[in-house]
Amino acid sequence: MTAVTVHRARAVLPVAGPPLADGAVVVHGDRIVDVGTHDEVTARLGDARVDRVEWDGVLTPGLVNAHTHLQYTHMAEVGQATHRGFETWMQAFMALYEREHDWLGSAAEGVWLSLRSGTSAVAEIVTDPDAGSAVHDAGLSGVVFWEVLGWTDAAWADGGRATVLDQLRSLPSPPPTGISPHAIYSLDTSVIRDLARLARELGVRSHIHAAESAWEDAYVRTGTGELADRWRANGRGEFALLQGGGSGKSVMGYLDGLGALGPTTHLAHGIYVDADDRRLLRERGVSVALCPRSNAVIGLEPPPIADYLREGNPIAVGTDSLSSSPSLNVLDDVVELHRLARAQGYTDDDLHARLFAAATAGGARALGLDIDPAPAGTLAPGARADLAVFPVAATTPGDALAELVESGASEALATLVGGRMLWNADSAKENAGV
Structure with missing residues (x-):
């Protein structure tokens, strides 16, 4: 048998079990054993x-960024500004995107x-x-979603699929x-329905921006409001929701009626939702980033x-892109969710554990x-060896968890993906001559 690697740390947060003091994770190849x-x-x-590696910090599963657009990293000037709402942000985004x-x-x-991070x-x-090969080239894990937007029913029928x-x-x-159907307002009704069908046929996952903007509710219910007026002015009045006076449903009800909600779909944002919407998401097994x-x-x-926490909805954490966020550090969003x-x-006393689990x-x-x-996502025998190590001042596992959730960490000491060291802070400093 080839050598196993023992990663030892003064605190280990398995997520799959209680925090450990003076813990260790044994890795063989790309698996935890x-x-x-x-x-x-x-x-x-x-x-x-x-082989033994000693870490002066807390060892955890690698973080999962459940919603991001890494290709917009060079558009950080938009994310570093403050915007009055979705429309003003969109104008700034499109001016730079073009x-x-x-x-x-x-x-x-x-x-x-x-x-x-x-x-x-x-x-x-x-x-x-x-931008499609960046995640593949680096050996990062996850899912790469192709974003689909702008299709009318007529154009889709003429070769869109x-x-x-x-x-x-x-x-x-x-x-x-x-497949990422962008949003209910950027795709026609039959297109969203067929994209859900296509994802099932191919056996791939779907990811949709939903209930991010207050505009969406009036748009989907009655085909009216600021978003609907903007779309008509931009020549998109052909969309079925705009022609037919809306669906009479909430964003979640509309997506569900199109077969777009299910356990292989997760949503981004989920801000403008009521108790009925959240219940529907739980019933369909849909996670929200x-x-x-x-x-x-x-x-x-x-x-x-x-x-979401009180009602038991499955949640995840995303950074979105630097075009709308100050950093790509998932822990920074965890800190904000805690606040x-x-x-x-x-x-409830379980907040630290639940947010880190998210x-x-x-x-x-x-x-x-x-x-x-x-x-992935936990430290347990048989799991994928995706690990992260963070510097913490805390000396006990419980305090280390609280520190990560309440204060975050500006950078990781190490990040391993499938057992491979893809980030090591000490090596980075050596290469930079620090």
Whole structure:
């Protein structure tokens, strides 16, 4: 047997079990083969050949960024500004987007920033094909979603499905690919229905922006409001919702009626939802990737994190892109979710554990990475060896968890994906001559 690697840390957060003091994770190839206290693991190793790594920090599963657009990393000037609402943000975004860009270089930098912050898997949405290989090239895990937008029913019927199939097939794998119908207002009704059908036929996952803007509710219910007026003025009055006076349903009810909600779909944002919407999402097994800092930059309301937690909705955490967020560090959004949950009246003692689980196991569930043969998002025997190590001042596992959730970490000490070290802070400093 080739050597196993024992990663030892003064605190280990398995997520799949209670925090461990002086813990260890044993890795063989791309899998975890044992987790426990250092003494327990050492006793079970017997005569195995062992390489040992000692970490001065807290060892956790790699973070899962459940919603991002890494190709927009070079558009950070938009995300560093403050916007009055979705329309003003969109105007700033489109003005910069329409300039010439090195999309692959931008996405590659986003991958590097993700690894540096402890992220091992992403739900990456690709709009421009030049950016499609960045996650594959770096060896990052997750799902790469091809974004579909702008199709009317008529255009879709005239070769739209074949076009999207070609675009999807152009994305290199691994990681697996998926389909991202952009939003209810950027695709016609029959197109969303057929994209849901196509995803099922191909056996791939779907990822949709939903209930991000207050505009969406009037648009989908009655075909009226500021968003509807804007679309008509831009020549998109052909959309069925605008012609037919809306659907009479909420955003979630509309998507459900089109067959677009199910356990292989996860949503981004989910801000403007009521109790009935959240119940429907639970019934359909749909996870929601919450991106609170992006919402704040755009000038939107915060997500109802306390309600999601109290009601038991499956949640994950996303950063969105640098075009709408200050960083690609998932822990920065965890910190904001903690603040929001307390401000919204969530007082239970499990908040630290649940939010950290959302950023790891919750993200893996949203992306379908939590299933055999190599589940991600937790530290457990048989799981994929996606690990992160963070510097903490805390000396006990419980305090280390609280520190990560309440204060975050500016960068990881190390990030491993499938057992491979893709980020090491010490090596980075050596290479930079620090």
